[in-house]
Amino acid sequence: MIQVRDLKFRYREGNTLSFPDFSVERGRACLLLGNSGSGKTTLLHIIGGLLAIQSGSVVVNGRELKTLRGPVLDRFRGENIGFIFQRNHLISALTVRQNLLMAPYLAGLEVDSQRVDIILEQLNIADLADKSVHRISQGQMQRVAIARALINKPALILADEPTSALDDENCERVIRLLLDVSAQNECTLLVATHDQRLKSVIETHVPIIHV
Amino acid sequence: MSLIVLVWNYLKSRPLNTALNIVLLGLGTAVVTILIVISHQLRERIDTNARGIDLVVGAKGSPMQLILCNIFHIDFPTGNIKLHEADRIAANRLVKQAIPMALGDSYRGYRIVGTTAAYAAHYGGELAQGTWWSAPMEVTIGSAVAQALDLSMNATFHSNHGLSNDGHAHEAHPFIVKGIMAPTQTVLDNLILTSVESIWHVHDLHSADSAGSVPSRLVPSVSAADSSREITSLLVQYRSAMGAIQLPRIINGQTALQAASPAFETARLFSILGLGVDILEGFAAVLILISALSIFIALYNSLKERRYDIAIMRSMGASRMRVFVTLLLEGVLLTFLGCCFGLLLGHGVLFLMETFMDAAGKSGFTGLTVYPEEGIILAGSLLLGSVCALIPAWQAYRADISQVLSRQ
Numbered sequence: 001m002i003q004v005r006d007l008k009f010r011y012r013e014g015n016t017l018s019f020p021d022f023s024v025e026r027g028r029a030c031l032l033l034g035n036s037g038s039g040k041t042t043l044l045h046i047i048g049g050l051l052a053i054q055s056g057s058v059v060v061n062g063r064e065l066k067t068l069r070g071p072v073l074d075r076f077r078g079e080n081i082g083f084i085f086q087r088n089h090l091i092s093a094l095t096v097r098q099n100l101l102m103a104p105y106l107a108g109l110e111v112d113s114q115r116v117d118i119i120l121e122q123l124n125i126a127d128l129a130d131k132s133v134h135r136i137s138q139g140q141m142q143r144v145a146i147a148r149a150l151i152n153k154p155a156l157i158l159a160d161e162p163t164s165a166l167d168d169e170n171c172e173r174v175i176r177l178l179l180d181v182s183a184q185n186e187c188t189l190l191v192a193t194h195d196q197r198l199k200s201v202i203e204t205h206v207p208i209i210h211v
Numbered sequence: 212m213s214l215i216v217l218v219w220n221y222l223k224s225r226p227l228n229t230a231l232n233i234v235l236l237g238l239g240t241a242v243v244t245i246l247i248v249i250s251h252q253l254r255e256r257i258d259t260n261a262r263g264i265d266l267v268v269g270a271k272g273s274p275m276q277l278i279l280c281n282i283f284h285i286d287f288p289t290g291n292i293k294l295h296e297a298d299r300i301a302a303n304r305l306v307k308q309a310i311p312m313a314l315g316d317s318y319r320g321y322r323i324v325g326t327t328a329a330y331a332a333h334y335g336g337e338l339a340q341g342t343w344w345s346a347p348m349e350v351t352i353g354s355a356v357a358q359a360l361d362l363s364m365n366a367t368f369h370s371n372h373g374l375s376n377d378g379h380a381h382e383a384h385p386f387i388v389k390g391i392m393a394p395t396q397t398v399l400d401n402l403i404l405t406s407v408e409s410i411w412h413v414h415d416l417h418s419a420d421s422a423g424s425v426p427s428r429l430v431p432s433v434s435a436a437d438s439s440r441e442i443t444s445l446l447v448q449y450r451s452a453m454g455a456i457q458l459p460r461i462i463n464g465q466t467a468l469q470a471a472s473p474a475f476e477t478a479r480l481f482s483i484l485g486l487g488v489d490i491l492e493g494f495a496a497v498l499i500l501i502s503a504l505s506i507f508i509a510l511y512n513s514l515k516e517r518r519y520d521i522a523i524m525r526s527m528g529a530s531r532m533r534v535f536v537t538l539l540l541e542g543v544l545l546t547f548l549g550c551c552f553g554l555l556l557g558h559g560v561l562f563l564m565e566t567f568m569d570a571a572g573k574s575g576f577t578g579l580t581v582y583p584e585e586g587i588i589l590a591g592s593l594l595l596g597s598v599c600a601l602i603p604a605w606q607a608y609r610a611d612i613s614q615v616l617s618r619q
Contacts, residue, residue, distance in 0.1 A: 041617045050526060050616065070530070070531075071530040071532070074529065074530040074531075075528055077526065077528050079528065083527075085523070085616055091217075091520050091523065092520075093220040093223065093224035098216070098217075098220070102524070103527045108528065
């Protein structure tokens with residue numbers, strides 16, 4: 001699913017990061033473990049096509065990302081990758097259902113309202129569907145954000161620090177949930193984190209060290 | 212889900228700001244709409260009322276006053292002219308038709324016009340009830356007069372001297388309503404028509420015996436040689452274009468009378484009114500400019516709050532172009548709503564003014580007609596919306612999503 005080779009990234013300020021070569025097989029889960037500032041978010045963004053590759057090679061779902069550009073890359077991202085960001089940001093002007101419907105619409109996929117219900121059911125938040133985003137709790141917001149990442153049946157889920165702000169109990173629950181829904185939807189899961197607690201749940205990990 | 216739904220929800224999520232922008236733009240648009248409607252209808256009305264009258268001949272004074280008084284019935288007469296002098300002009304071979312006008316009296320604010328049947332015919336006046344006036348002191352009244360004063364057939368009334376209510380009443384000589392005209396959308400609707408003789412009769416100028424002499428061309432009941440009779444003015448239609456060249460010069464140069472051209476004077480009136488219109492237009496332009504600025508600021512500020520929304524949208528597969536269009540659409544939708552509100556407001560204000568004003572205060576403008584210029588306003592507002600949204604949309608287009616998303 002993911003192959004990373006000789007990947008280097010040079011920041012605008014001049015720092016250069018070198019990432020280790022690694023690959024993740026289809027349907028597997030993997031951690032990108034590293035401290036703050038180690039560049040794991042940068043790596044996640046490169047794999048997700050949010051940052052351009054400067055040197056090296058990243059292949060996602062059989063496509064070399066370097067060959068994709070502009071709207072083609074945007075479309076590839078929409079169809080193949082689901083993102084879960086640390087802030088679980090939802091579009092606050094919309095309801096939960098509308099937030100979920102945005103994903104297929106923006107990706108240019110068929111908008112399937114039934115799929116929304118199925119995903120909400122899987123995440124145990126079916127009752128929130130028509131609520132305003134303002135009226136749900138942080139925990140619920142995270143579930144909605146996970147649902148949004150899954151709605152397009154992506155091949156790959158990229159999660160950035162999904163658990164670092166949570167207590168042990170919730171951390172365990174969220175990572176189990178991520179693994180469960182990823183398995184249910186046949187997604188590969190890549191989690192960037194500094195949260196050592198996750199090692200006990202996801203064994204495969206790639207250490208990211210700022211050199 | 213569609214962009215329109217998204218944009219609409221964004222506007223709804225800032226209800227006060229959105230309402231402010233719609234109201235601001237709406238006010239500016241409403242002023243422009245009202246100006247367009249009024250100037251259209253004013254021009255139409257002036258054109259229909261002045262149509263077919265090439266020249267007004269009256270006493271010396273302001274030519275515009277002569278036109279305002281004798282064609283539009285809004286100013287006071289310039290004075291009287293001798294009937295036998297008017298007769299001489301009517302007899303000129305360049306004149307196709309000359310209609311005498313005897314003004315100066317009124318009834319409860321509505322003017323009484325002493326004239327001939329040709330005057331009503333000129334405006335296409337038709338009877339709704341009764342007959343045309345024939346004997347002295349008989350009147351045929353306009354539709355608006357009948358409605359406003361609740362005058363029915365065979366009702367009698369005393370006229371007032373002068374054109375306002377405070378003139379002394381002509382108690383001794385009651386008028387009788389013999390006919391009511393159908394609405395014509397011209398000055399006729401607001402006039403009380405009678406014979407020239409009635410006006411003389413009210414003022415106790417009894418006709419001297421005219422038997423045996425040549426009758427006057429304008430008022431056949433009196434002798435052409437009678438030098439005591441006076442009227443207010445003469446509405447002249449030329450026989451040919453030659454009249455336009457020669458008649459005014461002859462009248463203004465060789466007689467004690469004055470000739471004024473309705474076409475020239477109304478053009479002059481419009482250029483004077485134009486100044487007022489310019490000021491109002493400037494006011495509307497300022498309102499629209501402020502609303503444009505306000506829309507720009509609203510979009511610009513909301514963009515700051517929405518950087519993360521935009522980054523998320525991009526992460527979900529939205530292209531730069533789509534994000535750009537979303538913001539542009541928001542500006543356009545906002546100005547579209549504001550403009551629609553303004554158009555409705557403008558027409559609504561005119562409609563309410565017309566519905567709730569009492570009959571005498573009616574301006575005669577209708578809010579129910581839509582003019583092609585309003586389409587231009589609408590198109591202009593959409594353009595304005597895109598211009599206001601251009602900078603925020605460009606910033607959204609260029610946003611570095613990775614940077615926004617990695618900021619904690």
